[in-house]
Amino acid sequence: MGSNTAAPHYQALVDIGSNGVRFSISDLSPPNSRSMPTIYQDRSGISLYDAQNSSEAKAPIPTAIIEDLLAALLRFKRTCQDFGVPDSNIRVVATEATRNAINRDDLLNQIGQRTGWKVQLLAKEEEGRLGAMGIASSIDHIEGICMDMGGGSVQLTWVIKKPNGEVNMGPSVSFPYGAAALISELSKLGSQEHDDLQGSIAIKLKTALEKDLQIPSSLLEAAKRSDGFDIYLSGGGFRGWGFLLMSHEKNQPYPIPIINGYSVSSSTFFSDLSEPPIDIASHRISSRRESQIPAVQLLIRALSQSQMDVSSVTFAQGGVREGLLYDGLSSSIRAQSSLVAATLPYAPPSAAALISLLRDATPDCIDHELLTSTVNLLYVHGPVPKDIRVSAALRSTTTGILASANGLSHRDRALLALVLCERWGVGVPNADIEFLFNITRICGPSMSWWAKYIGRVAQGIANLYPAGVIRDEDKKVALEAMFPPAKRLGWDKGSEALGSQTESCQVKMTILSSEVEVAGLVNEWAKDLTKLGKKKHWNRDLSGLPVSAEVTRGKIT
Structure with a gap:
């Protein structure tokens, strides 16, 4: 080596x-x-x-x-x-x-x-700063409070990660309430003293949030709009708690066994997991982490008692080591999308032109990063035997080529998995049906339907350009599309559900090539998209939209 x-x-x-x-x-x-x-x-x-x-x-x-x-x-x-x-x-x-x-x-x-x-x-302040940078390396969009729970201490700071790669943060506040330190302290105290310690920690956290962290007004206003702060957690104690929450999800077995990017609501994070009793052996938590659970629980209860309004909680893998690496990167590199960066090594020769073609057939509100990553991975599973190609694509974001990718949310992984699964256009083996269903539940009905739509458009593009190459003189097709208003597309959480009978996706496919075989490919492509718009292909809650695909002939302009 x-x-x-x-x-x-x-x-x-x-x-x-x-x-x-x-x-x-x-x-x-x-x-x-x-x-x-x-x-x-x-x-x-x-x-x-x-x-x-x-x-x-x-x-x-x-x-x-x-x-x-x-x-x-x-x-x-x-x-x-x-x-x-x-x-x-x-x-x-x-x-x-x-x-x-x-x-x-x-x-x-x-x-x-x-x-x-x-x-x-590392001084306390530098340890806190680098821990927060580690969290920033693990999550693309951050605007909230970061907490890093080590063995000896807990660090807090606010972080705002800007699109240009800049990471702004406030002063780091450190408390001697790491998992090992707290469990050692708890072993010496009675039950009433436990409560007193929890109350003392709650007061210190409240003071830190109100004064010591010097939270900027922009972040306070954002928290008011969102009914609370977004919290980002790192450190072994918190990650262990995240795995326990994952094991208590209704969506079981939870299909993404990766802690980084796992998000829960405030009510879920502060829930009591003592009933039924926790089966540690089945939750990938070491015996040492098991012994420290009471300490983590006490800190979480103290955070709740501090009266801090929390909107969501996201777990991060990154800590001091990742923070050291990320801190040394230029702003331009830090500004890159994690999803795009992870898939870039697999991009086909004409990636930009293929992305443009896919963009022409999808609504503007759909993330450009998802479309770019779809094209980057459009051909990567081609060498896989046909019998397992769909399985390899479906699991590529959890145990395949993107398993080790840094910075992806669970939503990113689930959506891209569904898109790539649909891109190969054949049935999912029985062994993967439950996994597919659970991945779909992470996305939700509306977004999972759109993932299928993107996958089918991508499949048609790949059939037309099997080598991933578009020459200027060899453009085969142009795409145009019309969609309902953005609020009716169900892409973002909180949007209205899909399913209107009076609204549809209208896709116009204009054949530019004179090659005879292209017409057959495009006609089949149009039929596949139209089939996706049939109710029998909608999701179980009838989330979907009718699709009208029209094929015409034209000239290169």
């Missing part, structure tokens, strides 16, 4: 946290920079917090623990050499547990002597 041409762009990071030590190598070579794909990752369960707080009095980090840490760092150093990571591209950072260790200087000296690496101790 040392000769890999991408190796100069590899960035290796070590995050010495309170609950564990995380190692990663990411590829920032173009055009992958925005996606920040992780080509190697590992975690050591060394808890520097537990090592110092196993008894009533805080103690130095024991020699045996330091030796375990050094061994893990040296293993990772060899791994970096195997991948060809330049020494200058390796960073080691440490947070709360290292920062406050009694024998901190001795620990840092030993790491430097044995590995040759200098550890960057």
Whole structure:
């Protein structure tokens, strides 16, 4: 791997946290920079917090623990050499547990002597800023409050991510209420003292929200319009809670086993999951995270008690490590759509022309990022055997080529999966029917119908241009379309449902090519779109629109 041409762009990071030590190598070579794909990752369960707080009095980090840490760092150093990571591209950072260790200087000296690496101790404010940047790397559109729950502390700040890639944020406020720290404190208290601690945390959170965070008026006004703040959560404790919420979804088995981009309402987030009893083994939560659930619950109850109005809660995978990488990217790269960036490596030769053709046949309100990503992946499953092509396309956003894509919401993954499934135009195998149904439920009836529509338009385009190439002298078809008013399309949540008998999609397909076989392809394409508009192809709640597809002959203008 040392000769890999991408190796100069590899960035290796070590995050010495309170609950564990995380190692990663990411590829920032173009055009992958925005996606920040992780080509190697590992975690050591060394808890520097537990090592110092196993008894009533805080103690130095024991020699045996330091030796375990050094061994893990040296293993990772060899791994970096195997991948060809330049020494200058390796960073080691440490947070709360290292920062406050009694024998901190001795620990840092030993790491430097044995590995040759200098550890960057992150101040509370910088840890909070980088944690928020990590969240910003994981979610495209952010305007709200970010919270990062580590082992030793919790950081809060407000974040507004602008379309141009700028990330504005306020001062970071840190509290010593990380999952490990809180569970240690709770073990010493009685039930009444638990309540007192919860009340104390609630007061501090309320003060932070009203004063310390210095939330700008624009964000306060947006919260009023939305009946509360949008909250973005990171850190192992919060992510564990997110997996528990996912396992309690009505949509079971929940089809997207990825925590990043998972969103819930305020009422769902603050719900009590103690009844029925939680079956931890089935929810992909480690025994350590299981032991910390009471601490996470107490913090969530304190947040509710703080009287903070919350509209929605979104979970993010990104933390300090991702924040370090994202912080080093230019604004122009950060401004890229995560969905488009993740699919760009697969784009066909005439992607721009194909996107324009797809755009001509779809309503303006449909996300341009979705249409672009559809075209980028239009041919990627062509080499897959025909019998499993639909399955590969359907699962491509969860366990396929986009499984590791950074920054995608669950809505992004579900919509693109439905579009690509429909693009290949054959029945879904029995083994995937339940998965398809559950993916559809994430999108909702109206949006899932539009996903089918986009997929069928894309299928026709791919049939006309099987190599993904459109030459100026070889334009085969032009598309025009008329649609009902945007409020009747059911694309955004809150829109009216589809299904009006007096409104329809009208698609005009003008054949520009003189090739005889093109007429047959276009006529079949028109029939397929018209069939989609029949009620028997609508969704179960009768969400759909009639489709009228007309084929005419014309000239290139």
